[in-house]
Amino acid sequence: xxxxxxxxxxxxxxLSKLALFMYVPTFVSFFSGTPGFLDFSKAVIITHIxxxxxxxxxxxxxxxxxxxxxxxxxxxxxSVASIFAALPFVFINHISFTDAYFETMSGIxxxxxxxxxxxxxMAPSILLWRSILQWLGGVGFIVMAVAILPMxxxxxxxxxxxxxxxxxxxxxxxxxxxxxxxxTVYLVLTLLCCIGYILTGMTPFEAINHSFTTLSTxxxxxxxxxxxxxxxxAHWVAIVFMFLGGLPFLxxxxxxxxxxxxxxxxxxxxxxxxxxFISTSGVIAIWLHFHNGYEALDAIRVSMFNIVSVITxxxxxxxxxxAWGALPTVIFAFVMLVGACSGSTAGGIKIFRFxxxxxxxxxxxxxxxxxxxxxxxxxNQRPLNDDIxxxxxxxxxxxxxxxxxxxxxxxxxxxxxxxxxxxAITAVSNVGPGMGNxxxxxxxxxxxxxxxxxxxxxxxxxxxxxxxxxxVLFFPAFWKG
Numbered sequence: 517x518x519x520x521x522x523x524x525x526x527x528x529x530x531l532s533k534l535a536l537f538m539y540v541p542t543f544v545s546f547f548s549g550t551p552g553f554l555d556f557s558k559a560v561i562i563t564h565i566x567x568x569x570x571x572x573x574x575x576x577x578x579x580x581x582x583x584x585x586x587x588x589x590x591x592x593x594x595s596v597a598s599i600f601a602a603l604p605f606v607f608i609n610h611i612s613f614t615d616a617y618f619e620t621m622s623g624i625x626x627x628x629x630x631x632x633x634x635x636x637x638m639a640p641s642i643l644l645w646r647s648i649l650q651w652l653g654g655v656g657f658i659v660m661a662v663a664i665l666p667m668x669x670x671x672x673x674x675x676x677x678x679x680x681x682x683x684x685x686x687x688x689x690x691x692x693x694x695x696x697x698x699x700t701v702y703l704v705l706t707l708l709c710c711i712g713y714i715l716t717g718m719t720p721f722e723a724i725n726h727s728f729t730t731l732s733t734x735x736x737x738x739x740x741x742x743x744x745x746x747x748x749x750a751h752w753v754a755i756v757f758m759f760l761g762g763l764p765f766l767x768x769x770x771x772x773x774x775x776x777x778x779x780x781x782x783x784x785x786x787x788x789x790x791x792x793f794i795s796t797s798g799v800i801a802i803w804l805h806f807h808n809g810y811e812a813l814d815a816i817r818v819s820m821f822n823i824v825s826v827i828t829x830x831x832x833x834x835x836x837x838x839a840w841g842a843l844p845t846v847i848f849a850f851v852m853l854v855g856a857c858s859g860s861t862a863g864g865i866k867i868f869r870f871x872x873x874x875x876x877x878x879x880x881x882x883x884x885x886x887x888x889x890x891x892x893x894x895x896n897q898r899p900l901n902d903d904i905x906x907x908x909x910x911x912x913x914x915x916x917x918x919x920x921x922x923x924x925x926x927x928x929x930x931x932x933x934x935x936x937x938x939x940a941i942t943a944v945s946n947v948g949p950g951m952g953n954x955x956x957x958x959x960x961x962x963x964x965x966x967x968x969x970x971x972x973x974x975x976x977x978x979x980x981x982x983x984x985x986x987x988v989l990f991f992p993a994f995w996k997g
Contacts, residue, residue: 518995522581523589525574530593531600533566535560537648538604541641552641555607561598577606587988594977598624598804601649608642608735618969623649625980626657626861628735628948629829629955631962639719645734647728653701654732654861657980658765659695674913697769706731709757716749719833730754733761733861735831735948742833743821754832760988762789762828762856784896785857789827790865791852796847797823803843827851829863831948833957845951849938863946863979865915871895872908919944922975929965939968939978943975944983 538560545552581589598620605616615631622629623646635643706727707948713723723780730753731734739745743754763786771779780786799820804810810818818835823882825832826848837848855864872895879891893900919940926936931954938950939961949957954964978986 518588519581521574521576521581523585523592524570524575525576525579526540526581526589527592527596528567528570528574530573530597530713531563532833534597534600535563535567537646537652538563539606540648541645545639545641548640550641552604556604556641556645556719557572558607559600559603563602566600584843584994587994589986590981591889591986591989593979594621594624594981598973601645604642608639614966614969615962618973619646619647621973621976622948623734623736624653624656626650626653626732626734626829626863627943627946627976627980628729628829629942629950629976630736630960631969633960633962635738635838636745638685642723643738644721647725647734650732650734650736651706651728653980654734654761655699656888658698658702658861659858677683694766694769697773698765701765701768701772701910702731703758705757708754712753712757713750716753717747718750719875721747726750727757730757730830730832731861733758733830733856733863735825737832744834748817749836751817755817755820755824758824758828758830758832759793761830762824762862764857764859765861766859782869783857785867788871789857789928792851792867793820793824793827795829796851798846800840800844804840806838822848823851827854827862827864828856828860828949829945829947831942833949834903836957838951840954849941849951850940855945865912865945868895869908871910872900872905873912875900876905877927911982911984914987915944918975918983922971925971926968929968931964931968935964938962939972940975944979945973946976946979946983 538556542553542556542560544550545556580663584609598617602616602620603614604605605611605619606613609616609632611619611631618629619631621627628650629825632638636855670884671942709730710727713726718726725736725738728734735742737743741907743751763780767786771777781790795819797816800823801812801815804815804819805812808970821832821834822837824830825834826837838845853865855866856862858866858868873891875895879893882891895904919937922943923936923940926939927933931939931983932952934952935950935954938952939955942948942950942955949955949959953959955961961972964972
């Protein structure tokens with residue numbers, strides 16, 4: 517049986533913390549004399565009251581969560597938090613709840629797709645709230661990827677199971693210490709990113725917002741022009757910290773604890789991520805220089821920025837890469853699916869799953885050459901058992917089926933093939949911008965029908981929670997116990 521009382525209690529705790537973060541833009545609007553104080557105050561009160569009710573209903577002397585509870589709770593936390601986090605958008609921007617929920621789900625899943633325009637003249641409180649949502653979503657996913665998904669064996673994540681993935685009484689203190697260390701690294705990198713942006717000419721408000729959305733690989737900006745609004749120096753700062761946001765944060769903690777920076781590069785994921793980033797950036801830079809007439813340094817900057825923005829699923833805009841030609845479009849479609857490292861803030865399929873697939877392919881080829889040979893799957897010097905391999909394969913199949921289903925649903929609503937396919941990919945991969953004239957890097961998702969926005973919101977949630985975490989809830993066997 518599902519333990520509903522603990523689930524309600526945890527939801528109450530999450531909403532109580534969400535309400536506390538709402539105080540930040542509330543105070544900003546009050547002390548700056550800009551719009552939003554009363555609107556945020558209403559959202560805070562509603563969230564606090566709901567939190568109190570859930571905490572009261574869920575209070576129990578025997579607090580215990582099993583694996584089935586964790587599947588349901590993980591999905592509910594992101595879904596319910598998005599409902600209440602959407603309230604300020606409804607109250608301040610006077611948009612429909614559909615648009616508000618889409619914007620919030622995009623923010624909290626660090627996707628970066630938006631339905632809002634006129635950002636340059638928007639209330640500072642709502643701009644800051646968008647950035648806070650992405651920052652919270654980024655660190656929330658890191659902790660979930662380290663502590664929860666390995667325990668649930670979702671999509672082969674059991675490969676990264678450590679003592680921090682075990683929240684039993686025996687290892688709980690150690691696991692909580694790891695989580696605190698990850699949050700500390702996240703805070704420090706956010707601060708360094710903010711300082712870097714200020715040094716390149718951003719105002720403190722712009723720097724704070726963009727540091728939140730850069731490290732979380734979210735991509736929300738304070739300007740409709742996104743990063744085009746800022747200097748070339750800001751672009752280089754963004755490149756560095758988007759790349760850092762795509763690295764496994766647990767390795768950051770390990771490298772700091774052991775005082776060995778090479779801990780990062782010794783990881784197979786990091787090496788694979790670095791290789792794809794450098795190689796694709798190089799190809800695009802050469803293309804831009806010789807085919808599109810860019811100066812050499814500009815070609816390197818623009819190519820590296822756009823590649824790292826897409827592969828880390830950040831989604832910052834800098835030039836419309838879909839207008840560069842056929843080869844760049846194909847490359848960007850590829851990196852849009854790949855994603856960065858597991859245990860980072862990035863979305864996508866993740867590098868390690870491609871590496872596991874290559875390992876599996878290599879074994880099959882060797883078996884063809886040596887039919888009687890015995891070959892052991894290994895990844896990062898760790899054995900790959902059948903459970904992990906089958907989980908990775910199941911994830912890959914489900915990932916592409918999900919994209920096909922969503923793209924088909926969008927096409928049925930009358931959207932063109934480019935918008936439908938790229939919209940499905942960008943939602944499930946949590947990238948942000950799609951391709952084409954409507955939802956491309958220079959457009960947004962506001963023109964889409966309301967039904968399409970709900971489907972894409974669900975796609976973002978599935979992508980952020982590694983798909984199978986959501987899919988398991990639709991099987992009757994889950995509810996029968």
